[in-house]
Amino acid sequence: MTDTAPSYALTRPAYVGQSHLVVRDLPLVSGFYQSMLGLTPIEKTASGEVLGVHGKPLLLLTTDKAARTAPRNAAGLFHTAFLLPDRNELARWLRHAAHSNVQLQGASDHLVSEAIYLADPEGNGIEVYADRSHDIWKLHQDGMVEMATLALDLQKLYESAPQDRWEGMAGGSAIGHIHLQVGNIPEADAFYRDVLGLKIMARYPGASFFATGGYHHHVAANIWNSRGATARTAGMTGLSDYTLRFNDRTALDAAVAKLDTLEIAHDKRDGGVSLRDPWGIGLTLTAEA
Template sequence: MMTAPHPVSSRPAPAKTALDMPTHVDHAHLRVGDLAMVSAWYQTILGLTAIDSSPSGQTLGVAGRPLLTLTEAKGAAPQPRQAPGLFHTAFLVPDRPALAAWLAHAAHAGVALQGASDHLVSEAIYLADPEGNGIEVYRDRSRADWTYLPDGKVAMATERLDLQALYDEADKGPWGGMQPSTAIGHIHLQVSDIPTADHFFRDVLGLDLMATYPGASFFASGRYHHHVAANIWNSRRAGPRSAGMAGLAEYTLRFDTTERLDAALAALDRMEIAVTRSGRTASLLDPWGIGLRVSA
């Protein structure tokens, strides 16, 4: 179990959600081998609904807001455990009762969980979809209860979450699906090295480094705990991701102004990273070959 650094000061932050920040994760896109099976799982287990469909893909979301696109790629090579790519997509629910309700639903559906943690700023439950793509379902504690350190970082830890106590709090009636405010709160990536991740997400894309663990960095805007995380726990010194590999095809970061987008694009240009731009959206491959879309 990892403990947080000893807090030496606390500066309460405004009570806002992950999506209210100057930059946030807007969407994730997975390549899957069996579209029908994986889509049905996300709808049944995570409570997402179909928003748009085609013979080769489907977009799922909550309350009409797209969150996850699935594209069928039969025969695509599975992502090796050590390859850069997705560690997990993190679905943020509005509060502890919503997290408890989802846990009860998952338990009654016989879903195998991979872990559960209290991170001080949040409570999180971990699992994977049928093709091994990592998922976190979490709720944030009130930002007034987060502890900020003098260097601006936020105190985080990985401590045991009492799943039995959480389950006992749940309404055991029929689950009505994810609440309308559910969103992708953050995305956690596997990368090849942390210095490159620090440079890319902080210096190029303009996010703040909000926390560090051994082998991982956590980046955010608006003093959120993290919108993007990057770790090398499985992928240290791995080569770039292969084109067309199953798993994470792309994720989207949305900026609140065109000025922030333009600053990021100028920094990408200085790094000589090829970008395809269309209006207020641009697409690229990050330093590890993971698709990234930035928009405003």
């Protein structure tokens, strides 16, 4: 299948480029993302693999057999959200998942998108979703977007799927957003909005949704399982870090300037900036090449 035009999420001033998970059983987890999600290997190293779509890296898996399994209430990953090009591809993936006996954890109509939830073999959350056209999203006067959590008719979606052969995640697929577990929302707002410059696009009880350029969210943070969580410790499974790519160099420069002004620890190298959020989750800010 040929690549499609970039999704709206990826044309904004910044977007999520890649997620990095630490796992205990690399072959098991990698096999799941390949067979069930349809990612393909791009690069292999002694300690990990890079998986992606049509040569575009999306997911780095590294293994550490000594790593301690992250508690459910630890700060870290709520889910990595894989954005498919359209509803047709979401239906096609659902048909594949059903025929492969993939255990789903839920499905929701969020008004701006339709989403299906599951987890990998080590419990890392996954969302597979397709956006509705941003032209029909309802925006409030304050610029926030109308979102909800309604039941998604999986049977109807399944029945709409083409009866052709599924050949893996479609070209043009990407990480549309990353959803984090954090210790408290005001601190998340202070970091992602006030330091990095993302806008709050929606709020749920116990959660904030951040984005650039009017997307519904590129990053979300909630305390549903993790209220009061402290910084992650070394040697823990789950989300190690992720990348925010900036299409707008001015926005990246503004974020770096704020880091300097506030004396927030960060490391400038290879054209990017590496740092950690208040809960020890790694983050790399980089400009699109």
